[in-house]
Every structure is written in C-alpha cells, then in structure tokens.
Amino acid sequence: MPLPTKEKMTPQDSQTPLINIKTGNQKVDATLSGFSRLISRVQAWHWVAHLLRAADRFNDRLGSQFGAAITYFSFLSLIPILMVSFAAVGFVLASNPDLLAKLINKIVSSISDPNLANTLKSTVNTAIEQRTAVGLSGLLIALYSGISWMGNLREAIRAQSRDVWERNPQDQEKIYTRYLRDLVSLTGLVLALIITLSLTSIAGSAQQSIVDALGLGGIEWLRPVMTVITLIISIAANYLLFLWIFWILPRHKPRKKALLRGTLIAAIGFEVIKFIMTMMLPRLASSPSGAAFGSVIGLMAFFYFFARLTLFCAAWIATARYSDDPPMPDVEHAHKP
Numbered sequence: 001m002p003l004p005t006k007e008k009m010t011p012q013d014s015q016t017p018l019i020n021i022k023t024g025n026q027k028v029d030a031t032l033s034g035f036s037r038l039i040s041r042v043q044a045w046h047w048v049a050h051l052l053r054a055a056d057r058f059n060d061r062l063g064s065q066f067g068a069a070i071t072y073f074s075f076l077s078l079i080p081i082l083m084v085s086f087a088a089v090g091f092v093l094a095s096n097p098d099l100l101a102k103l104i105n106k107i108v109s110s111i112s113d114p115n116l117a118n119t120l121k122s123t124v125n126t127a128i129e130q131r132t133a134v135g136l137s138g139l140l141i142a143l144y145s146g147i148s149w150m151g152n153l154r155e156a157i158r159a160q161s162r163d164v165w166e167r168n169p170q171d172q173e174k175i176y177t178r179y180l181r182d183l184v185s186l187t188g189l190v191l192a193l194i195i196t197l198s199l200t201s202i203a204g205s206a207q208q209s210i211v212d213a214l215g216l217g218g219i220e221w222l223r224p225v226m227t228v229i230t231l232i233i234s235i236a237a238n239y240l241l242f243l244w245i246f247w248i249l250p251r252h253k254p255r256k257k258a259l260l261r262g263t264l265i266a267a268i269g270f271e272v273i274k275f276i277m278t279m280m281l282p283r284l285a286s287s288p289s290g291a292a293f294g295s296v297i298g299l300m301a302f303f304y305f306f307a308r309l310t311l312f313c314a315a316w317i318a319t320a321r322y323s324d325d326p327p328m329p330d331v332e333h334a335h336k337p
Contacts, residue, residue: 053319066156067307074303077145083138090131150186160314161250196237238267258320266313
C-alpha cells in the first residue's frame with residue numbers, strides 16, 4: 001500500500017495568508033478612515049461645532065461642580081423660607097381660634113399614640129407663641145442665604161461668559177458693592193419669577209374659563225390646541241426669566257443674536273425639565289422610601305438640572321460665532337501656554 005505523499009507547497013501558496021492579512025488590515029484602515037472623515041464632516045457642521053465648543057467650555061470651567069454648588073445653596077435656602085411660612089401659619093392660627101381648634105383636634109384624632117399627640121400639640125402652641133421671633137429670624141436668614149445664592153449663580157455664569165477662565169482684575173468688587181449688587185439682582189429675579197408664574201397660572205386658568213364661557217368645552221380637538229397654547233405661554237414665561245438672567249448677571253453683555261437664541265434653548269429645556277419632574281415625582285412617591293425621601297430627591301434633582309441647564313446655555317451664548325460677527329481674536333486660546 002503506497003504511503004501518502006506530502007503535497008508540495010508553491011511559493012504562491014505560502015504567501016496567501018500574509019496577503020489575506022494585509023488585505024484585511026487595509027479594509028479595516030479604510031473603514032476607520034472613512035468613519036473618521038464622517039465624524040469630521042459632522043463636527044464641521046455649524047450647530048454641531050457650536051455645541052462641541054459649548055460642551056468643552058462647560059466642562060473646562062467646572063460647570064458640573066458649579067451646578068452642584070448652586071443646588072446645595074438652593075436647597076439650603078429653603079430652610080429660612082420654611083421658617084417664614086411656618087411663622088405666617090402661626091399668625092393665621094393665632095387670629096383664628098376656630099381653625100386652631102380644628103387643627104389640634106385633627107392632630108389628636110389622627111394619631112393613636114397619646115404621648116406623640118400631646119407633643120405635636122405643644123409644638124404647634126410653641127410655634128404660635130414664638131411666631132414673631134421665628135418670622136424675623138427666618139426673614140433675616142432668608143435674605144442672607146438668598147443674597148449668597150445669587151452671588152454663587154452670578155459667579156458661575158460669569159465664569160462661563162468670560163473670555164478667559166481666570167477672573168479679570170476688574171471683576172474684583174468691594175464686599176458692600178457685591179452684596180448690594182446681589183440684593184438688587186435677587187430682587188429682580190424674584191420679580192421676574194413672580195411675573196413668570198403669574199403669566200403661566202393666569203393663562204392656564206383663563207383659557208379654560210374662556211372655553212367654558214363660549215360653550216366649547218365639548219369639542220375634542222380643542223383640548224390639544226389649548227394644551228399647545230398653554231405650552232407656548234409657559235415657554236414664553238420661561239424665556240423672560242432666562243433673558244433676565246443672561247442679560248443682567250454677566251459683566252460683558254453677550255451678542256444679541258446669541259442671547260436671544262440661547263435664551264430660547266434655555267426656556268425650552270426648562271419646560272422639558274418641568275415635564276420630566278412632573279412625570280417622575282408621582283412614581284417616586286408611590287414607594288415607601290419614595291414617600292419619605294422622594295420629594296427631597298426630586299427637589300434636589302430639579303435644582304441641579306436647572307443649574308446645569310443655565311450654565312450650559314451661558315457657555316453656549318459665550319461660544320456663539322456667526323458669519324456677520326466682527327472678526328475677534330481667539331482670546332481663550334491665546335492665553336493658553
């Protein structure tokens with residue numbers, strides 16, 4: 001029986017695997033090169049390039065850290081506000097004995113433990129007796145914490161708006177000038193917030209009253225139309241609020257086109273945040289742990305997303321470049337070593 005013979009390998013056969021490997025590497029390189037060119041083209045689009053510049057500035061100038069600090073001071077400012085509210089309730093209860101008696105009876109009837117009921121009764125009576133001290137101290141603390149909150153928000157927005165990361169010498173202010181400026185800014189922000197909430201609430205209630213007065217409540221297609229109208233009014237109210245923030249707080253006034261567009265982005269983003277929080281809070285409160293901490297977590301998340309949105313839009317406004325803008329040197333890169 002003849003032994004099997006070993007086939008003779010030609011030089012062409014010995015080079016075939018190497019050729020396949022080289023061909024595969026060339027295909028991979030070509031694919032990666034094409035993908036890189038595609039990414040470069042997308043990044044060259046005007047709005048994508050602007051978004052990347054804003055994201056780079058936001059991250060480079062500690063936007064997330066500033067947002068966390070604003071969230072902390074926002075949550076801390078709620079304590080004196082609650083003190084003032086508690087004092088106001090005390091004044092109402094002190095001038096209305098019947099309402100006070102109903103409240104105490106409801107506390108006693110809803111709590112099975114008599115010791116705990118007596119403790120809560122004494123707490124309510126103490127709050128009513130000390131309502132003046134609680135109210136005055138709450139007002140003073142609220143004023144100080146509100147001014148400090150406004151100062152942190154102003155510094156965070158200016159950090160995103162300046163041409164360079166470092167603070168300019170002209171940004172240094174005397175302490176009384178800074179506090180006075182922050183007090184005026186806080187007053188303006190509160191007025192803008194009151195106007196915004198008033199426009200939103202009045203528009204929401206007035207449109208339903210108008211529809212009912214005209215007898216059009218049974219028309220189904222009016223419901224989505226009225227929802228859209230309410231949404232537009234709410235975005236317009238948000239626009240006024242952010243327009244005040246981005247125009248007053250930065251030291252150097254931004255370009256008008258960038259200011260108007262960036263404010264619109266912030267107004268729409270703020271409405272999205274409110275919608276998400278409205279959808280998520282009931283789900284958080286449905287669980288036992290969420291019932292205890294859901295409102296606190298939701299409030300902190302709302303403050304944090306509001307701060308990040310505000311600072312990112314400030315970076316977006318500061319990094320806007322348009323074809324009709326006057327030529328400006330790249331100051332930010334010129335100061336880098």
